[in-house]
Amino acid sequence: MNCCEKCFSDLYIVTKIVDNGEIGECNYCENEDVFIIPVDALTEYFERLFKHYGSTEPYEYFHPEIHPDPSEFGDSLINLINEDWNIFSFEIEGTGTDENMLFDILNADKMRDPLEYIDPHNLYSRITESFTFTHPLEGWEDIWERFKEELKHANRFFPSTQLTVFNNSFDDVLYNRTTYLAEGLTLYRARMGQQPIDKMMAPPSALAKAGRSNPHGISYLYCSIDEPTCVAEIRPWKGSKITVAQIELNKGLRVVNLLKGRLSPFLFDSPYKVLEVDKLLTYFSQELSTPVDPDKSEIEYLPTQFITELIKSKGFDGIMFKSAMGPQYNIVIFDEKNAEVKEIETLEVNNIIYEYDNE
Ligand SMILES: [Zn+2]
Incomplete structure (x- = not known):
């Protein structure tokens, strides 16, 4: 079966x-002239996915003091997988074809002991629901808060908690989030006021004010992937004039993508490693896209400046992260020589939309 x-x-x-x-016809979604693969070639990867689950008895993990609803415990494997990940295409997800294929893949290893047959009729639960489960980054919230406090109020350049926070798993985050931006890609950058074309790149180092990614005196080129985001980033007021530049990359760049989004469960053999790297990624992306009060920003930006400089020291050309102010994402380029202004336009901001929650 393919x-x-x-x-x-x-x-x-x-x-x-x-x-x-290999090109041919798919036995599951029935598409023709598509890239195909025999199901047994995917078994080793789906075994990684299967490690996130265990066969369970009805109510096995149900604990009336903690869990309000006993029916939540034990489900079909396909339902759990479709809730937890984005593995199957929209066309087949939930149709039953996904379930047939899942078990064909999992049980395709003919060398395996028949006793290890994975039964579609069993109930399954997540390993994270087990009473004995401990998250590989248990206590991480405290470690991260301690690191931020130390950086802000005790040791700035050689924080003692650095090695605890940025261990090998940090490198795994970077490696798995490496994104290549193509030469010629257009980005957007806005500045307040009517600006000449030669004032639209990064400010000179001596004038560089501290920002989310750069400390005072070190200049990076802040861009956004679209115009609305770069305009929102400079927090203009209604009626203000702003200049927006189209900036083109003059070479391909290797950047770290710190946009949130779940990791693929197929990346690591150990499900605990997947959980660990996923949690780190979530923390760093939250930190980069949380709005900071501009009046006390200098010190509040230290943790993200630290993450950014660590990434730069590992040879990357920039980082991408979700904008705290606009709808899309920002790209910070460390060396402005990798980009150039193509054209500029002056705009007047005629409306600003505020969304707020009642406290
Ligand atoms: Zn198919």
Whole structure:
């Protein structure tokens, strides 16, 4: 049996199928002339996914003092997987085809002991629901808060908590979030007032004010992927004139993408490693996209400046993160020589939309 690139949303699996290079007809979604792969070629990767779950008895993990609803415990494997990840394509998710394919893949290893047959009729639960489960980053909230406090109020350049926070798993986050931006990509950058074209790149180092990614005196080029985001980033007031530049990359860049979004469960053999790297990524992306009060920003920006400089020291050209102010995401380029202004326009801000929650 063959499945195809169109059966999946998970990029890791789609890449495996495309790299396989074989074209034909899919036995599951029935697409023709697509990249296909025999299901047993995916078994080793789906075994990684299966490690996130365990076979369970009805109510096995139900604890009336903690859990309000006993029916939550134990579900079909396909339901759990579809709730937790984005593996199957929209076309087959929830149709039953995804379930047939899942078990064909999992049980395709003919060398395996028949006793290890994975039964579609069993009930399953997440390993994280087990009473004995401890998260690999248990206590991380405290460690991260201690690091931020030390950086802000005790040791700025050689914080003693640095090695606890940025261990090998931090490198795994970077490695798995490396994104290539193509030469010629257009980005946007806004400044308050009517500016000449030669004043639209990064400010001179001596004038660089501290920002989310850069300390006072070190200048980076802050851009956004679209115009509305770069305008929102400079917090203009109604009626103000602003200048927006289109900035083009003059070479391909290797950046770290710290946008939130779950990791693929196929990346690591250990489910605990997936949970650990996923939690780190969530923390760093939250930190980068939380709005900071401009009046006390200098010290509040220290943790993100630290993360950014650490990433730069590992040879990356920039970082991407969700904008705290606008709808899309920002790209910070460390060396402005990698980009140039193509054109500028002056705009007047005629409306500002505020959204707020009642406290
Ligand atoms: Zn298919």
